[in-house]
Amino acid sequence: MKASSIxxxxxxxxxxxxxxxxxxxxxxxxxxxxxxELLSYLLFEANDExxxxxxxxxxxxxxxxxxxxxxxxxxxxxxxxxxxxxxRHIKYTASKTxxxxxxxxFCTTLKNSGIPIYKSAALTNLYEGQLKKIKTxxxxxxxDLQYDYLKEVEKLG
Numbered sequence: 001m002k003a004s005s006i007x008x009x010x011x012x013x014x015x016x017x018x019x020x021x022x023x024x025x026x027x028x029x030x031x032x033x034x035x036x037e038l039l040s041y042l043l044f045e046a047n048d049e050x051x052x053x054x055x056x057x058x059x060x061x062x063x064x065x066x067x068x069x070x071x072x073x074x075x076x077x078x079x080x081x082x083x084x085x086x087x088r089h090i091k092y093t094a095s096k097t098x099x100x101x102x103x104x105x106f107c108t109t110l111k112n113s114g115i116p117i118y119k120s121a122a123l124t125n126l127y128e129g130q131l132k133k134i135k136t137x138x139x140x141x142x143x144d145l146q147y148d149y150l151k152e153v154e155k156l157g
Contacts, residue, residue, distance in 0.1 A: 034088065037088070046093075049098060052089075052098075053101055060102075060105060061109065063078070063085070064109055072116070072123075076122055079110065079115075082106070083106065083130070086102055086103070090102055096140060100137050100138055100149050103133060104149065104152050104156070107127065107130050107131060107156045108152075108155075108156060110127060131157055134149070134153055135150075138150060
């Protein structure tokens with residue numbers, strides 16, 4: 001089965017009744033956890049991005065406390081998992097400032113966690129990749145915001 005284009009879907013949704021739209025949204029939310037999380041974000045948290053960012057930061061903190069430090073391999077796997085969930089939350093907000101804040105927070109927490117980042121090439125690459133991603137996102141922002149975020153990135157590098 002071939003997936004329809006966004007434009008075709010948009011036209012069809014414009015011709016759909018509100019009741020049918022509700023049923024379609026609920027059906028989408030039933031089958032995939034990410035769809036349900038995105039719908040929850042859009043309905044309940046999109047209007048207050050600051051508190052959403054605080055909640056995501058609290059989740060990052062919680063996940064950092066649960067990291068298995070017994071072996072560097074397990075530590076890497078846990079860090080990748082944290083980064084995946086952070087990226088998923090960033091995708092929901094679709095905001096450059098939220099992306100910069102959350103990635104800076106991730107890198108700051110990682111640096112302050114005491115995990116030997118530079119003893120593993122994979123961890124070094126993960127950390128440096130996130131710093132590069134932050135710089136790319138910040139470069140698209142307003143000059144005042146760029147200055148503030150780049151100061152924070154300099155502390156990390």
